[in-house]
Amino acid sequence: MELDLTGPLREDAYMILAGLVTPRPIALTTTVDLEGRVNAAPFSFFNVLGDSPPIVGLCPGDRSPGVPKDTARNIRLTHEFVVNLVDEALAEKMNLCSASLPSGENELLHAGLTAVASSVVKPPRIAESPASLECRSHSILEIGDNRLIIGEVLRVHVRDDIFDPETWLVKPGNYHPIGRMQSPHWYCRTREMFELRRPR
Template sequence: MSTTFDLQGQHQDKAYQILSSLITPRPIAWVTTLNEDGSTNAAPFSFFNCFGSRPPLVVFAPGNREPGVPKDTARNIRRHRQFVIHTVDASVMHAMNDSAAPHPYGVSEVDLNKLTLTPSETIDVPRITEAPVALECSEHSCIEIGANRLVLGIVQRVHVREGLMDPTTAKLNTHAYAPIGRMASPNWYCTTDALFELIRP
């Protein structure tokens, strides 16, 4: 026996809750962009993943503050077409969570959370120094489907905390990297430090 939900009908208003609770764990994109005054905005999004390597393509979905009003991240990318995606581990998870709080446009979550910034190499948007991984991205395109907005980004540079990846072989130190994952809506997360290897046939 199973329970069925009709996302095009009876349960349409619960689609976000159902999908975001069941399609897990999801990686977290902690995104920095530049506000119009040059300050740095930071906000987390869990509708995010990598979708290719030729070219290196990432996609995330910044929604709206309210119907027809894009979130600050989407507004900044529309204007500037650049952003940095960071992954999140235990060392920065509280700052990431705090940066999800709603603030008036132009307020810098980086400043509020006393984070430090490092200049990027290929884009104007700086990266969060404390994050384990930072992907410098330029916007390829933005697709809007109903109330959904998908930002497609081409990754220009990847910055990885020392000790996480071999600089020569690009092999990951799996025991040193433990990103936080998003679980059931609204407030659940998971750690990724209980790993196992499964050899592909």
């Protein structure tokens, strides 16, 4: 079948694309507002975009039409955020951070997660995360109702048992990230991997 996303199906684009373009990594993103209050929210419209400089892309939607979510507002005001990656052990608490709490209420406290001071940005990282990326906002693109935040990765914190500092390779047997699948409630585990060597 062919689906025309420029016509009547335009309003269904989220359901169609979010179900097909999977699995997506999850960015449990921490920010602070101008008063220093912490916000934590998960986003699966997220990925690494390049390495020179190292950049990531994050697309937080609106809380309601024309009203940005706390994450987007905080990044616009402070230009800083931390992407905390999510593994199986963190999945349930990540999900608790997606609750629609009143603005200014700390989702980390709500989910029972531990804030740890970052090295070069004000938002904290999450102690329970297998890896955290301290980021500074590079640019924000607004395309229709979409908001693409491009952040430069300044520091990476990674749990010792999942990373080999000699090869810079992740130890797949110790790292079990989850991926976002179809809306509204589906995720996947990533324990089954296979190798395909590139042809010469």
